[in-house]
Amino acid sequence: MKRRQATTALAAASWFVLTLFTCTALPSLLLDSLESRHPPVAAGDLPVCDAIVCLGGGVSPSPPEPAGVHLKSAADRLPAALILARMQKAPHLVIGGGGYKIHGKWHSEADTLKDLLNPVLGTPVAVFSLGLCADTHDEALKTARLAQDHQWKSILLVTSAYHMPRALAVFRRQGLQVTPVPCNYITSKFRGTERDPIHPPNHGELESFSLWMHEIVGSLVYRWKGWI
Numbered sequence: 001m002k003r004r005q006a007t008t009a010l011a012a013a014s015w016f017v018l019t020l021f022t023c024t025a026l027p028s029l030l031l032d033s034l035e036s037r038h039p040p041v042a043a044g045d046l047p048v049c050d051a052i053v054c055l056g057g058g059v060s061p062s063p064p065e066p067a068g069v070h071l072k073s074a075a076d077r078l079p080a081a082l083i084l085a086r087m088q089k090a091p092h093l094v095i096g097g098g099g100y101k102i103h104g105k106w107h108s109e110a111d112t113l114k115d116l117l118n119p120v121l122g123t124p125v126a127v128f129s130l131g132l133c134a135d136t137h138d139e140a141l142k143t144a145r146l147a148q149d150h151q152w153k154s155i156l157l158v159t160s161a162y163h164m165p166r167a168l169a170v171f172r173r174q175g176l177q178v179t180p181v182p183c184n185y186i187t188s189k190f191r192g193t194e195r196d197p198i199h200p201p202n203h204g205e206l207e208s209f210s211l212w213m214h215e216i217v218g219s220l221v222y223r224w225k226g227w228i
Helices: 002-022 026-035 077-086 109-121 136-150 164-173 203-225
Strands: 051-054 059-061 069-071 092-095 099-102 105-108 126-129 154-160 177-183
Touching: 026 203, 051 077, 051 136, 059 099, 059 109, 069 109, 077 092, 077 154, 077 177, 092 109, 092 136, 105 109, 109 126, 136 164, 136 203, 154 164, 164 177, 164 203
Parallel strands: 051 092, 051 154, 092 126, 154 177
Antiparallel strands: 059 069, 099 105
């Protein structure tokens, strides 16, 4: 009897948790707590800096695709950076990103984008790749070295709004003068859409919770390591 009760209680608890994170606005509210720290900015109001730094996470190399890349949920970062480049907000564009192993060979997100941007888009800036980066801290370290080599004093940092708090902290930790350019807003508050507090199951809520949890845990780890 006790075993049956425990099994029933576990099933009920699992159902409650799944309902909470797929049928309610709680995940969106949690993610909004991060996005609200950096509300949208007008591109025209941003200062002219030495470089635009676009963090990775928006694409992954994909040899079967005609362009050689697969766009992901954070792909808004790339057009945001390109708009700033077109507006001549900086003479240099730095591309970050991780690595992907395809058929036993490692591919760099940043290298793939750099190869694509230079000949196809004809950006009016010099494009730099950070190569394979382990994480945001690695991107910050490599950007700091580039800044030292090229005597850059100021950068425009482009990344998703929910990721900006941690990214901004780790880049400023490297002594860089950083102006945040948040984009890729997920929650309905900034996108102008409405979401009912209670709604049918939606995998988007799970994604919002996953993004929030990733940033919270990431910030704790970064503080523990002294990176921010």
